[in-house]
Amino acid sequence: MDQDEPVFFDRRPASSGAVSYGERMIIRDTTRVRIEAIPYFIPHKNSAAELSMKLIRTDKVDGEPCEMTLNANDLKVFKRHIAQALAVSEQEDDGQYLVFRADQLDTQTSASDDAVRAIGGALDSRRFASRVARHVDPVTLANAFSATVRIGELRSAVTELQENLREGRAREDIYQSWCERHSWAFGNAYVARDDQRFIGIGDHVDLLMESTASGLRDIYELKRPDKAVILYDDTHKNWYWSTHTAQAIGQCHRYLDTLHRAAQHGLPDRPEITAYHPRAVVVIGRSHEWEKSKLHALHGLNSRMHGITVMTYDQLLAQCTALLDQISSDEAAQETTEGLSA
Incomplete structure (x- = not known):
C-alpha cells in the first residue's frame, strides 16, 4: 500500500465491552501460510487508549495457528527496529551505520533527539567506540558533533516558528x-x-x-x-x-x-x-x-x-533564516578547507 493512500479504519467495541478492536490486517497470504494482525485498543481513564497487536500465523498445511501478542511498548520498539533495518537495507555495502535522518533536520523538530540517540547507541558499542578512538582526532570529532547538533537545533527552531505562524497560532x-x-x-x-x-x-x-x-x-x-x-x-x-x-x-x-x-x-x-x-x-x-x-x-x-x-514576525523569521544560512555556509566552507588541507 502506498503511504499516501487513504486508509479506512473501523474501530469497534468487543462483545465484552472491555476493549475495542480493528479489522484483521493481512500481512501475508500464500498457499502455505497466512499471517494476520489484529489491533486491540485498551481504554484508560486518565490517558489515551493503549494499543496492543495480536499476530496470528496459520499453517495451511496442518491448520495449526500460532498466536503472539505485542503490547504498546513492544510495538514502539519493533517499529524503531524496522525503520532502522529498512534504512540500512537501502545501502549497497555492509558496514556500521548511524541511522538517523540528518538530511531532514530542517523539517523534523525531533531530529536532534534522533541524532543524539543514534550516536549514543553507536558509541555504546565498544568495538565502534574503540575504532573511533584509534582513527579519529578527538578534537575534530567533538567539533564536528557540536557543529552538527547546533545547526540541527537552529533548523528545528526555525521550523517551529514557521509552523506556529503557518498554523495561525x-x-x-x-x-x-x-x-x-x-x-x-x-x-x-x-x-x-x-x-x-x-x-x-x-x-x-x-x-x-x-x-x-x-x-x-x-x-x-x-x-x-x-x-x-x-x-x-x-x-x-x-x-x-x-x-x-x-x-x-x-x-x-x-x-x-x-x-x-x-x-x-x-x-x-x-x-x-x-x-x-x-x-x-x-x-x-x-x-x-x-x-x-x-x-x-x-x-x-x-x-x-x-x-x-x-x-513583524515574518521579518524575525527571515532574520533567523539568514543567520542559519550563514552559519551553515561557514560550516560547509570550514569542512571544505579542512578536506583540502588533509
Missing part, C-alpha cells in the same frame, strides 16, 4: 516561550537573554537582551502576530501605526524611561544588569503578503522614531 505566550529559548534569533548584536523581567513597580518587560558591544540592556516587546501593524489613510494618502502598534510603542516609551532610571548603575537586586539610553524593539503582526510599498512604509515610519523599532 496567535497567543503571545507561544512566541514569548519561543524567544526565551532562542534569543539567538535577534542576531549577533546581542549576547544572550536575561532571566530578569521586572524593571520597576508595575513594569514587566517581555525580554531584556544584553548588547554584545556594550553589555547594556535593550528591550524586546512581543505582541500578537494576528494584529495589524500599519494602516493606510485614504483621505490623507499616508500610512500610520495601527492602534495595537501605537499602544505597544507607548508601552515601550514607559519601559525605556523606567529602565534608564532604574538600571543606569545596575538594577537594585541585579547590579550586573545595566542600561543607559536603552532601545526597544516591538515584534507584532505579519508581513508575508505585503507589497513592497507597504514594507517601505514600515521602514519609513521606523526611521522617524528614536529608540524604538517595529518589526
Whole structure:
C-alpha cells in the first residue's frame, strides 16, 4: 500500500465491552501460510487508549495457528527496529551505520533527539567506540558533533516558528516561550537573554537582551502576530501605526524611561544588569503578503522614531533564516578547507 493512500479504519467495541478492536490486517497470504494482525485498543481513564497487536500465523498445511501478542511498548520498539533495518537495507555495502535522518533536520523538530540517540547507541558499542578512538582526532570529532547538533537545533527552531505562524497560532505566550529559548534569533548584536523581567513597580518587560558591544540592556516587546501593524489613510494618502502598534510603542516609551532610571548603575537586586539610553524593539503582526510599498512604509515610519523599532514576525523569521544560512555556509566552507588541507 502506498503511504499516501487513504486508509479506512473501523474501530469497534468487543462483545465484552472491555476493549475495542480493528479489522484483521493481512500481512501475508500464500498457499502455505497466512499471517494476520489484529489491533486491540485498551481504554484508560486518565490517558489515551493503549494499543496492543495480536499476530496470528496459520499453517495451511496442518491448520495449526500460532498466536503472539505485542503490547504498546513492544510495538514502539519493533517499529524503531524496522525503520532502522529498512534504512540500512537501502545501502549497497555492509558496514556500521548511524541511522538517523540528518538530511531532514530542517523539517523534523525531533531530529536532534534522533541524532543524539543514534550516536549514543553507536558509541555504546565498544568495538565502534574503540575504532573511533584509534582513527579519529578527538578534537575534530567533538567539533564536528557540536557543529552538527547546533545547526540541527537552529533548523528545528526555525521550523517551529514557521509552523506556529503557518498554523495561525496567535497567543503571545507561544512566541514569548519561543524567544526565551532562542534569543539567538535577534542576531549577533546581542549576547544572550536575561532571566530578569521586572524593571520597576508595575513594569514587566517581555525580554531584556544584553548588547554584545556594550553589555547594556535593550528591550524586546512581543505582541500578537494576528494584529495589524500599519494602516493606510485614504483621505490623507499616508500610512500610520495601527492602534495595537501605537499602544505597544507607548508601552515601550514607559519601559525605556523606567529602565534608564532604574538600571543606569545596575538594577537594585541585579547590579550586573545595566542600561543607559536603552532601545526597544516591538515584534507584532505579519508581513508575508505585503507589497513592497507597504514594507517601505514600515521602514519609513521606523526611521522617524528614536529608540524604538517595529518589526513583524515574518521579518524575525527571515532574520533567523539568514543567520542559519550563514552559519551553515561557514560550516560547509570550514569542512571544505579542512578536506583540502588533509
